[in-house]
Amino acid sequence: MTSSDVYDIAIIGMGPVGAAAANLAGQAGLRTLVIERGDAPYRQPRAIVFDAEVMRIFASVGLAECIAAVTRPLGGAVYLGADLQPIRKFRAPPPVDPLAWHPSNLFYQPQLEALLRDGLDRFAYVDVRTGHDVVTVEDGAIRMRGPDGDEATAHARFILACDGASSTVRKALAIPLDDIDLSNGAVEFIAGSHRWGVNYRPTPFRKGHEAKFTSSALQPLPDIDADRGKFDIRSWTMEPGDCLVFHAMIVHGAPGNDTPGNRRRGLSLRYTGDDARYDPRPGTFQFPHKPDLQPGAPMTCDLFPRVWPRR
Numbered sequence: 001m002t003s004s005d006v007y008d009i010a011i012i013g014m015g016p017v018g019a020a021a022a023n024l025a026g027q028a029g030l031r032t033l034v035i036e037r038g039d040a041p042y043r044q045p046r047a048i049v050f051d052a053e054v055m056r057i058f059a060s061v062g063l064a065e066c067i068a069a070v071t072r073p074l075g076g077a078v079y080l081g082a083d084l085q086p087i088r089k090f091r092a093p094p095p096v097d098p099l100a101w102h103p104s105n106l107f108y109q110p111q112l113e114a115l116l117r118d119g120l121d122r123f124a125y126v127d128v129r130t131g132h133d134v135v136t137v138e139d140g141a142i143r144m145r146g147p148d149g150d151e152a153t154a155h156a157r158f159i160l161a162c163d164g165a166s167s168t169v170r171k172a173l174a175i176p177l178d179d180i181d182l183s184n185g186a187v188e189f190i191a192g193s194h195r196w197g198v199n200y201r202p203t204p205f206r207k208g209h210e211a212k213f214t215s216s217a218l219q220p221l222p223d224i225d226a227d228r229g230k231f232d233i234r235s236w237t238m239e240p241g242d243c244l245v246f247h248a249m250i251v252h253g254a255p256g257n258d259t260p261g262n263r264r265r266g267l268s269l270r271y272t273g274d275d276a277r278y279d280p281r282p283g284t285f286q287f288p289h290k291p292d293l294q295p296g297a298p299m300t301c302d303l304f305p306r307v308w309p310r311r
């Protein structure tokens with residue numbers, strides 16, 4: 001593959017966010033690929049208002065005038081409940097704010113999206129592929145399925161995931177989506193236990209998995225739950241995007257998620273130092289994929305790439 005086969009940026013999804021981003025990329029002279037599953041803007045309006053900051057973005061790509069022509073300032077609004085009684089009132093903001101554009105602009109989403117898409121015709125180096133569904137994204141390679149079911153792969157130095165609330169890209173990259181607390185399986189830690197100097201055997205807490213590591217010669221974990229007050233147990237609620245970093249030897253565990261409908265997904269990564277060795281002894285935790293390593297070998301291999309060489 002030569003560098004000319006690689007786009008500067010690929011934008012996945014051409015809703016309002018992707019279409020605006022594609023105009024910005026085109027304006028910046030970037031070789032851009034836009035991939036959109038639909039053939040035309042989605043016909044149902046959903047978003048209805050944007051503010052002056054957004055209008056400034058449209059102005060920066062030369063589209064403010066045509067977009068302003070199809071918007072009108074929001075003159076206040078009353079939201080009614082199912083019983084037609086007001087549930088919320090918004091007062092009309094001043095007509096023009098210091099940013100020169102109206103602070104609240106009402107729009108019809110399919111029309112706005114069409115104008116943003118039309119704007120892309122100005123840029124010869126922005127390729128738009130509608131009717132293409134991105135199936136997965138891996139190492140800068142974007143695999144997509146075209147209208148006839150034919151598959152194609154494109155490469156880009158940067159990928160912008162603008163594929164909405166059920167994002168394929170977010171799923172492909174296993175980016176966490178769920179709020180986590182003790183009700184759906186937040187991990188609990190015993191503060192300071194990494195200094196106890198004991199290698200405990202892995203202990204499944206999920207019902208039905210108890211027998212998994214019985215062949216281990218390592219010491220069984222004490223029954224922590226029988227006397228929780230004896231230990232300094234800590235846990236944290238987490239939101240999508242949060243990250244917990246902890247020492248591998250700290251005693252930690254989660255009982256699983258017993259809350260129906262409340263998912264708990266996350267991405268777990270293991271980092272080792274240069275001195276770690278592969279030690280696949282019986283009764284220890286096994287990796288889902290077998291590394292191409294001999295026992296006693298340093299960890300660096302395809303499955304455990306070296307991320308930060310010290311020397």
Ligand SMILES: Cc1cc2nc3c(=O)[nH]c(=O)nc-3n(C[C@H](O)[C@H](O)[C@H](O)COP(=O)(O)OP(=O)(O)OC[C@H]3O[C@@H](n4cnc5c(N)ncnc54)[C@H](O)[C@@H]3O)c2cc1C
Nearest residue numbers: 013014015016017018036037046047048133134163164168
């Ligand atoms: C029922 C409903 C009501 C709403 N009401 C309001 C409201 O009153 N006010 C408000 O401000 N906002 C509202 N919204 C939110 C508004 O729709 C979104 O904020 C806005 O559309 C988000 O824009 P976007 O470009 O990020 O994503 P989207 O508009 O969702 O666009 C994503 C694009 O990516 C494409 N795509 C997705 N997956 C792939 C893939 N794998 N391959 C290729 N293309 C893909 C989709 O076809 C779509 O065109 C509402 C949303 C819904 C669903």
